[in-house]
Amino acid sequence: MTTQSPPGFHLVLDYLRAKRPDLPVIDPELDLIENRILDSLGFIDFLYLLEESTGTEITLDSVSAEDFRTLNRIKARFFGA
Amino acid sequence: MTTTDPTPAGGLLVGGTRFEEVLGRLVGMSERDYYNPYRLFVWPDALDEDGWWMTPELMVEHGTAAGAELTEEQLRRLSKWESINFYSLNVHGIRELLTEIVARIHTDAFRVPSEYFHHIIGEENEHMWFFATFCHRYGGKVYPQRSFGFGTPAIPEADNFLVFARLLIFEELVDVFNQRMGDDERLHPTIRQVNKVHHQDESRHIAFGRQIVEILHADLRARLSVAQLGELETYLKRYLRQSVDVLVDPAVYRDAGLPDPYGLRRRVLADPAYPAYVRRVLRRSTSFLVNAGILGDDRIVP
Ligand SMILES: [Fe+2]
Ligand SMILES: [Fe+2]
Numbered sequence: 294m295t296t297q298s299p300p301g302f303h304l305v306l307d308y309l310r311a312k313r314p315d316l317p318v319i320d321p322e323l324d325l326i327e328n329r330i331l332d333s334l335g336f337i338d339f340l341y342l343l344e345e346s347t348g349t350e351i352t353l354d355s356v357s358a359e360d361f362r363t364l365n366r367i368k369a370r371f372f373g374a
Numbered sequence: 375m376t377t378t379d380p381t382p383a384g385g386l387l388v389g390g391t392r393f394e395e396v397l398g399r400l401v402g403m404s405e406r407d408y409y410n411p412y413r414l415f416v417w418p419d420a421l422d423e424d425g426w427w428m429t430p431e432l433m434v435e436h437g438t439a440a441g442a443e444l445t446e447e448q449l450r451r452l453s454k455w456e457s458i459n460f461y462s463l464n465v466h467g468i469r470e471l472l473t474e475i476v477a478r479i480h481t482d483a484f485r486v487p488s489e490y491f492h493h494i495i496g497e498e499n500e501h502m503w504f505f506a507t508f509c510h511r512y513g514g515k516v517y518p519q520r521s522f523g524f525g526t527p528a529i530p531e532a533d534n535f536l537v538f539a540r541l542l543i544f545e546e547l548v549d550v551f552n553q554r555m556g557d558d559e560r561l562h563p564t565i566r567q568v569n570k571v572h573h574q575d576e577s578r579h580i581a582f583g584r585q586i587v588e589i590l591h592a593d594l595r596a597r598l599s600v601a602q603l604g605e606l607e608t609y610l611k612r613y614l615r616q617s618v619d620v621l622v623d624p625a626v627y628r629d630a631g632l633p634d635p636y637g638l639r640r641r642v643l644a645d646p647a648y649p650a651y652v653r654r655v656l657r658r659s660t661s662f663l664v665n666a667g668i669l670g671d672d673r674i675v676p
Contacts, residue, residue: 333522337616340520341624345636350625352518 299372301346306364308342321364331361347371387486387589396585397490400578404493407574411500414571416564421512426560428453428460432551432655434621437647440638452630457565458513459626460551461505464572466519467544468502474537483534490582497575508568520620527605531597535590539610539668542583546659547617549576588666595667607669614659615674618652619643649674 298306309319313330325331331339339361344351351371360370368374387393421427430449433456435441444452472495478484479491509516526536549572555561556570595603622642624635632638642648652674653660660672 333526335612335616336522337520337620341636341639344624353520353522354518358522 299368299374301348302368302372302374304342304346305367308339309364319364321368323364324362325364326358326362343367343371387484387586393585393589394486396581397487400582401490401493403578404490404497409571411504411571415504415507415567417507417511418562418564421562421564423454424450425562426450426453426558427457427562427565429551429555429558429561432554434618434648434651435642437651438642438645439647440641440645444632448630448632452626452632455513455626455629456621456623458509458515458629459517459623460548460621461509461568462517463620464505464548465502465509465516466521467548468498468505469519471541471544472498472502474541478534487582487586494579494582497579501572501575504568504571508564517623517625520623521616527602527609529598529602529605532594532602532606535587535594536606536609538583538586538590540613542580542587543610543614543617543659545576545579545583546662547655549573549580550655550658552576584662584666587668591666591668610663610669611674614656615652618655 306319309325309330310316312335313319316330319325319330323330340351349371356370360366424447427450430436430453433441433449433453435444435449435452441449475491475495475498479488479495484491506516552569552573556566556573558566561569594606598606622639624639627635627638653672656674657672660669660674663669664672
């Protein structure tokens, strides 16, 4: 999967892995919110990381929590992959 | 939006108590000090672009290595956008506050404070108006919201407590800036006026917030396990820290014309001077929360 990842996506993976070192692999369909890998506190750091990786400013008016629920959704919504 | 837990406040927020006395006094003060914000403020067409827009010692970059690299001209320009971001955060914080209070007013559990809720709702609508007006007039925008409401502790009995604790933390933090900036002679009179007027109203809201947060927490101490209370404490500490972190914003650095806005944010957050800044602007909140037995200590870690 990492070989076909869009540019910048590895930064997202690194960030999430660092948040949960107890998980050896983060399944691309794992619910990141339900499993508390992403939560509202700390979310801002993730948002800025996404902005920096994609080069686009993200306003919360244009996205919903669903866009962040899994790695696959993040990839589709923010990396167009 | 959280729904109100029907069991908690019901038996607690009762009449004939000190809480009701305080509410009566606050309602009286709100009625006495009522003003028309739409006529009160003087809005010049423009404010001096090269002046200080924010008390320099309250800027998040104060005392950091990154801040020391900026010229005074750059710092003044930064103070403009940092202040627009600060008022924008007020606008979004008030949106959350109003949503939560409206969800509770005239429900059974909140019968006793409902009369005062009318004053809070009215006053906060006006605060949101003057903060947004300032942002639009002098910044051409309100910065978009950056925080998301998921991941609060899954302890339904604590919903009301967490809502009012978050609102209190938000209002106390804002007030630390308002109080100082309302009297800072380096700032334009309109900037001072906005901060001063808000500070006057917020002293009542904070008095109310401290009362209700103490009452709701005392109830939880009787109902929750030690582990659950610890979970609330951990959450509140992270919330405290995040409410300061949002003042460090790459969009602000971009608007101030500074290079590498994301890198600059990381440098400020990682600077050895930053934790002292966090402690300083949160001191009022943390000492209240520690004295009330809600936090065990005032250590706010990243
Ligand atoms: Fe307010
Ligand atoms: Fe308020």
